[in-house]
Amino acid sequence: MKTTYREATRAAMRDAMQRDDRVFLMGEDVGEYGGCFAVSLGLLEEFGPERIRDTPLSEAGFVGAGIGAALGGMRPIVEIMTVNFSLLALDQIMNNAATISHMSGGQFNVPIVIRMTTGAGRQLAAQHSHSLEGWYAHIPGLRILTPATLADARGMLWTALEDPDPVLIFEHGSLYNMAGDLDDDAGAVDIHAAAVRRPGADVSLITYGGTLQTVLDAADQLADEGIDAEVLDLRTLRPLDDAAILATVAKTHRAVVVDEGWRSGSISAEISARITEAAFFDLDAPVGRVCSAEVPTPYARHLELAAVPSAERVVAAARQAVGAHG
Amino acid sequence: MTGTAAPAFADPKHARHLLRQMLRVRRLEEKCVQLYSEAKIRGFLHVYIGEEAVATGVMATLQPEDAVLATYREHGHALLRGVAAGAILAEMYGHQEGCCRGRGGSMHLFDAATRFYGGNAIVAGGLPLAVGLALADKLAGRRRVTACFFGEGAVAEGEFHESLNLAALWQLPVLFCCENNLYAMGTALRRSESQTDIALKAAAYEIPAWAVDGMDVLAVEEAARRATDAVRAGGGPHFLELRTYRFRAHSMFDPERYRDKAEVAEWLERDPIDHLRSALEAAGQLRKKDWDAIQREVDAEVQAAVDFAEAGTPEPTDELTRFVYSERSAP
Ligand SMILES: Cc1ncc(C[n+]2csc(CCOP(=O)(O)OP(=O)(O)O)c2C)c(N)n1
Numbered sequence: 001m002k003t004t005y006r007e008a009t010r011a012a013m014r015d016a017m018q019r020d021d022r023v024f025l026m027g028e029d030v031g032e033y034g035g036c037f038a039v040s041l042g043l044l045e046e047f048g049p050e051r052i053r054d055t056p057l058s059e060a061g062f063v064g065a066g067i068g069a070a071l072g073g074m075r076p077i078v079e080i081m082t083v084n085f086s087l088l089a090l091d092q093i094m095n096n097a098a099t100i101s102h103m104s105g106g107q108f109n110v111p112i113v114i115r116m117t118t119g120a121g122r123q124l125a126a127q128h129s130h131s132l133e134g135w136y137a138h139i140p141g142l143r144i145l146t147p148a149t150l151a152d153a154r155g156m157l158w159t160a161l162e163d164p165d166p167v168l169i170f171e172h173g174s175l176y177n178m179a180g181d182l183d184d185d186a187g188a189v190d191i192h193a194a195a196v197r198r199p200g201a202d203v204s205l206i207t208y209g210g211t212l213q214t215v216l217d218a219a220d221q222l223a224d225e226g227i228d229a230e231v232l233d234l235r236t237l238r239p240l241d242d243a244a245i246l247a248t249v250a251k252t253h254r255a256v257v258v259d260e261g262w263r264s265g266s267i268s269a270e271i272s273a274r275i276t277e278a279a280f281f282d283l284d285a286p287v288g289r290v291c292s293a294e295v296p297t298p299y300a301r302h303l304e305l306a307a308v309p310s311a312e313r314v315v316a317a318a319r320q321a322v323g324a325h326g
Numbered sequence: 327m328t329g330t331a332a333p334a335f336a337d338p339k340h341a342r343h344l345l346r347q348m349l350r351v352r353r354l355e356e357k358c359v360q361l362y363s364e365a366k367i368r369g370f371l372h373v374y375i376g377e378e379a380v381a382t383g384v385m386a387t388l389q390p391e392d393a394v395l396a397t398y399r400e401h402g403h404a405l406l407r408g409v410a411a412g413a414i415l416a417e418m419y420g421h422q423e424g425c426c427r428g429r430g431g432s433m434h435l436f437d438a439a440t441r442f443y444g445g446n447a448i449v450a451g452g453l454p455l456a457v458g459l460a461l462a463d464k465l466a467g468r469r470r471v472t473a474c475f476f477g478e479g480a481v482a483e484g485e486f487h488e489s490l491n492l493a494a495l496w497q498l499p500v501l502f503c504c505e506n507n508l509y510a511m512g513t514a515l516r517r518s519e520s521q522t523d524i525a526l527k528a529a530a531y532e533i534p535a536w537a538v539d540g541m542d543v544l545a546v547e548e549a550a551r552r553a554t555d556a557v558r559a560g561g562g563p564h565f566l567e568l569r570t571y572r573f574r575a576h577s578m579f580d581p582e583r584y585r586d587k588a589e590v591a592e593w594l595e596r597d598p599i600d601h602l603r604s605a606l607e608a609a610g611q612l613r614k615k616d617w618d619a620i621q622r623e624v625d626a627e628v629q630a631a632v633d634f635a636e637a638g639t640p641e642p643t644d645e646l647t648r649f650v651y652s653e654r655s656a657p
């Protein structure tokens with residue numbers, strides 16, 4: 001079946017609503033407007049305003065209400081338009097969703113799913129473009145998903161809803177129009193394991209979300225130069241699939257981590273540290289990193305492009321990793 | 327013009343000035359829409375068409391030493407505050423001649439010279455800043471006003487309520503200007519507020535608040551003058567709910583499924599520019615050649631701005647990480 005990332009995400013929500021009447025969707029403009037990125041378009045007509053619930057502009061309020069509804073036995077999907085706006089709800093996510101299970105000594109749990117758009121690339125400037133999923137991955141108590149393929153856009157949501165704890169799903173804004181084929185019977189997928197998207201022998205390119213395609217493009221260019229790159233899609237940033245990371249490094253002995261977040265204190269730093277902690281003697285080169293420039297995302301196209309990871313920078317980093325091997 | 331029943335304007339020259347100001351905003355915005363469709367402007371673009379009387383009327387009452395904050399729908403506010411149309415357009419082109427060197431774009435216009443503190447793309451994000459600017463003035467003993475524009479959608483955010491309370495509690499010189507255009511993207515006010523009388527909310531914080539016809543620039547100006555005078559005189563924060571309507575879509579991506587054409591058509595009848603222009607004409611205080619001259623001059627200004635933006639240049643890419651930290655020491 002031909003589909004898009006947007007449609008696959010919508011199909012996942014429709015499926016969840018049909019399967020479990022505790023599931024409802026809540027967020028700004030998810031109903032009458034049809035979703036700010038048209039992801040929920042048509043769902044209001046299908047499921048009605050009780051279950052496709054438009055909220056006022058009040059992120060702290062409705063995210064917190066979602067947490068409360070989860071405590072109350074529902075299975076809310078809360079949509080936040082853009083990761084930058086999730087900061088207004090950060091208190092609820094961090095101080096409530098992520099802590100209540102632990103603080104209550106395991107008496108309560110918060111089975112909420114929070115979806116939001118992340119990432120740059122659309123010239124939306126410094127209040128709409130950041131990649132903060134790595135930040136969220138810092139927080140114990142949360143599970144962080146970054147679907148990068150149609151199958152994951154379609155399949156991660158249901159598994160996330162079955163999880164007893166809060167799950168955040170980050171959808172890179174540049175992926176919504178991504179088109180391709182999806183099996184007609186595509187359904188739930190695991191949310192634990194990283195996936196090798198391209199096997200290779202010379203260098204491991206480790207990434208997730210919006211930069212997966214950039215990295216696959218870089219791998220094609222590297223192949224032309226005779227460098228056989230393996231591409232690992234992390235899929236889940238918390239908990240990280242350490243086994244998959246170490247397995248690819250054991251195979252290629254070289255790693256480059258590609259992450260649209262800022263380099264300092266990023267998820268790429270965490271991955272690099274884990275590789276050096278656990279596989280130092282497997283490495284034939286220092287772990288490389290390609291991240292966003294440490295600047296609030298600029299509006300001008302050429303500056304924005306210069307700020308985020310590009311295939312050229314990934315290729316250069318991979319070359320360096322390979323070349324560093326005497 | 328004897329025999330006409332239309333009331334004359336006490337100060338027709340000033341009324342013509344306001345007409346011209348509104349037209350400057352309208353024509354600039356129309357140009358932005360065109361340039362967006364030509365892909366010269368990118369990102370999100372929100373235009374102020376239909377709402378011109380609001381910023382025009384309020385801004386006419388401010389002094390150069392006052393401060394202004396607005397939202398992502400702020401091209402008109404910047405222009406009326408005195409930012410050159412060319413610097414605004416060049417910003418949207420992403421050129422270094424833009425008022426923020428192309429780093430901010432449409433939603434983030436800033437200008438220190440006119441004390442224009444942005445362009446803010448986080449709904450309600452500007453209100454606490456306005457409170458702080460006013461606090462600084464109060465602490466420094468300066469008699470300045472901080473005018474803060476925001477949409478009615480912001481009223482649902484916590485920052486709105488926290489800001490109103492702080493401003494009232496500390497009696498700060500803020501003029502809150504709520505641009506109530508009835509919609510926040512696709513969400514109608516009646517679907518987002520249990521109490522839709524916004525002035526009443528401000529009144530609950532003990533802030534003097536009035537609802538004003540935001541399609542009538544003279545009514546806006548009169549109310550704003552009363553409010554700014556009171557704020558400047560140390561009367562604490564004041565609040566205006568300006569009832570208006572956006573004639574165009576929320577942004578360039580909005581298919582407008584949430585409102586019907588008849589409603590839009592009804593509001594189009596109340597176009598603030600047509601309204602003032604015909605009133606002036608009926609009173610015999612705007613001759614055809616006056617109106618033609620205003621249009622000619624405004625068109626020339628916008629064309630010159632386009633030429634300026636077109637001639638602009640991108641900032642060198644190796645300057646990417648400039649301005650993350652200040653390049654000058656604190657004054
Ligand atoms: C905190 C936050 N949440 C959501 C958004 C997305 N958004 C941008 S504009 C808008 C509607 C705001 O409406 P209103 O305040 O009435 O201003 P208007 O656009 O009508 O001028 C929304 C929901 C945002 N920019 N910031």
Ligand SMILES: [Mg+2]
Pocket residue numbers: 477478479505506507508509510511
């Ligand atoms: Mg509005």
